[in-house]
Amino acid sequence: MTLLVVATYPVVDGPVLEGPVTIEPDGAIAIGGTRVPSSQGTSAMLGAAAQVAVHLGTPPPHALVAGDIGRGDGTRAVYGRLAEAVKRIGPSVIAFHYMQPVMALMRSAVHELAEIAPDVLLVADAGGMYAAKAAGLATRFELMTPDVGEVGFLADPEVTHPAYVSHYLFGNDGFDPVALAARAHETGGSSRVLLIKGVRDHIAEYGAIAEVVDEPCVPELEAIGGTGDTVAGLASAFLAAGFPTVDAARCASLANREAGRAMGATPAMHASDLVAALPGVLAGNLCRWGGACAV
Amino acid sequence: MALFARKDRKTAPGADEALGLFLFDAVNDAMSAERVLKAAGYEVFLVAPPAHLRAGCDLSVALPRVEHIGAERELIDAGVPLREWVADTEGTAEVCDLVTSVDFGQWLMVRAGNMKIVVEKETGLIVNTSGGGCPDIPYLNLALVGKRVDEVPRPKDLGYTLCGLMLDRAYQEVRAQLDVREMTAVGVGGGTA
Numbered sequence: 001m002t003l004l005v006v007a008t009y010p011v012v013d014g015p016v017l018e019g020p021v022t023i024e025p026d027g028a029i030a031i032g033g034t035r036v037p038s039s040q041g042t043s044a045m046l047g048a049a050a051q052v053a054v055h056l057g058t059p060p061p062h063a064l065v066a067g068d069i070g071r072g073d074g075t076r077a078v079y080g081r082l083a084e085a086v087k088r089i090g091p092s093v094i095a096f097h098y099m100q101p102v103m104a105l106m107r108s109a110v111h112e113l114a115e116i117a118p119d120v121l122l123v124a125d126a127g128g129m130y131a132a133k134a135a136g137l138a139t140r141f142e143l144m145t146p147d148v149g150e151v152g153f154l155a156d157p158e159v160t161h162p163a164y165v166s167h168y169l170f171g172n173d174g175f176d177p178v179a180l181a182a183r184a185h186e187t188g189g190s191s192r193v194l195l196i197k198g199v200r201d202h203i204a205e206y207g208a209i210a211e212v213v214d215e216p217c218v219p220e221l222e223a224i225g226g227t228g229d230t231v232a233g234l235a236s237a238f239l240a241a242g243f244p245t246v247d248a249a250r251c252a253s254l255a256n257r258e259a260g261r262a263m264g265a266t267p268a269m270h271a272s273d274l275v276a277a278l279p280g281v282l283a284g285n286l287c288r289w290g291g292a293c294a295v
Numbered sequence: 296m297a298l299f300a301r302k303d304r305k306t307a308p309g310a311d312e313a314l315g316l317f318l319f320d321a322v323n324d325a326m327s328a329e330r331v332l333k334a335a336g337y338e339v340f341l342v343a344p345p346a347h348l349r350a351g352c353d354l355s356v357a358l359p360r361v362e363h364i365g366a367e368r369e370l371i372d373a374g375v376p377l378r379e380w381v382a383d384t385e386g387t388a389e390v391c392d393l394v395t396s397v398d399f400g401q402w403l404m405v406r407a408g409n410m411k412i413v414v415e416k417e418t419g420l421i422v423n424t425s426g427g428g429c430p431d432i433p434y435l436n437l438a439l440v441g442k443r444v445d446e447v448p449r450p451k452d453l454g455y456t457l458c459g460l461m462l463d464r465a466y467q468e469v470r471a472q473l474d475v476r477e478m479t480a481v482g483v484g485g486g487t488a
Contacts, residue, residue: 010431040424069430070322070455070456072321074430100429103349125428126427126429129428147426149426159343160343161457162408163391219399222397222425223411223413224425225436225440266399267413268422
């Protein structure tokens with residue numbers, strides 16, 4: 001019932017931090033009592049996951065992170081600590097998030113996890129997803145959460161980073177998430193379940209669309225950095241709480257959208273505003289959406 | 296007299312020129328190499344290396360093979376770490392050049408590849424950056440948000456990854472669009488006397 005998030009935080013030479021995730025009274029995210037900068041990325045993901053745990057009364061997410069501003073040093077540090085942490089914590093779900101997408105490191109980690117934690121469910125978003133797909137390991141994952149700019153990357157077996165994908169981006173002509181989800185599955189570029197974030201969120205299982213969520217529609221959320229990260233955090237936390245994966249994805253999509261509506265989203269707001277809106281959204285809706293009520 | 300003079304090349308590499316690649320261990324090294332070589336007069340462009348040479352988040356610099364030696368000297372002199380030279384570009388891929396924008400009224404959002412930047416039109420204040428998945432993106436978010444778009448360093452100069460490079464393209468586009476608006480507002484380029 002424990003979610004382990006493996007990621008980085010944006011501080012030069014920031015040390016490895018490991019521990020339960022808490023939300024401080026001012027909204028800041030703390031890992032084992034140490035505050036990390038509030039921005040898009042993993043702090044937004046952890047904030048959303050922590051709110052789910054508080055609401056459901058489940059254990060808080062556990063984070064293993066290190067400082068990394070794009071040079072890969074923190075990424076290497078957390079991979080180096082991963083096996084030991086997994087043996088000690090025994091997580092049911094491991095989510096890889098903002099990390100330098102180094103294929104060799106991801107390959108080594110996934111192979112080791114298959115030995116020491118064969119039943120753990122793997123989730124990937126952001127750089128963790130880029131590395132998993134580029135390394136040919138996507139099918140080992142239970143859930144990935146690409147946006148419309150990333151699902152084309154998953155569907156193209158030749159590319160190793162979304163920056164090299166020009167087709168089907170942004171819902172432009174020819175963009176078809178149904179076809180891309182199927183192609184990603186056929187070519188081994190997809191996890192078992194995909195949550196494709198967009199104007200309409202598509203949830204695909206084994207490459208076939210299982211759910212579509214398009215209400216409430218809050219276009220401003222796309223402009224707010226970190227609102228895709230909060231979806232990943234919500235879905236990971238619901239999964240760790242025991243939700244079936246498609247239900248976890250659907251509830252994550254609904255909660256994120258509803259929080260955007262509740263906060264009166266504008267392009268100048270931040271992911272922390274969405275995280276702050278989640279308690280009310282979960283209290284008011286989760287029983288109805290997912291059949292899971294606060295304990 | 297130097298054996299290898301600085302280049303003063305004004306034409307793009309022709310389609311009939313054989314190209315090669317400089318490979319790097321880090322994306323920011325490739326971006327530094329592009330900057331150094333362009334400043335030296337070389338016509339170079341950034342591409343993904345062939346699949347069998349990729350480690351993950353990779354970027355390489357392509358240029359005509361005939362210019363390899365002089366260009367390599369420029370990089371060494373500038374202290375840019377270089378992994379190796381490959382005299383072949385088969386299997387490379389170009390970085391996405393698709394840029395779109397969304398007008399939110401008070402704010403303008405520009406997308407480039409998988410990255411986005413949002414600026415308040417009236418003030419030029421960067422209110423959000425988003426997208427991507429590499430670790431420099433939250434770092435760039437902290438460095439850029441809350442500051443004026445004309446007062447911050449280019450994301451390309453702060454970032455280290457392909458995501459940072461794409462954010463730089465969005466940044467350039469949003470600056471270009473705001474510059475056009477400003478020129479229009481003061482009557483420059485309006486086409487009337």
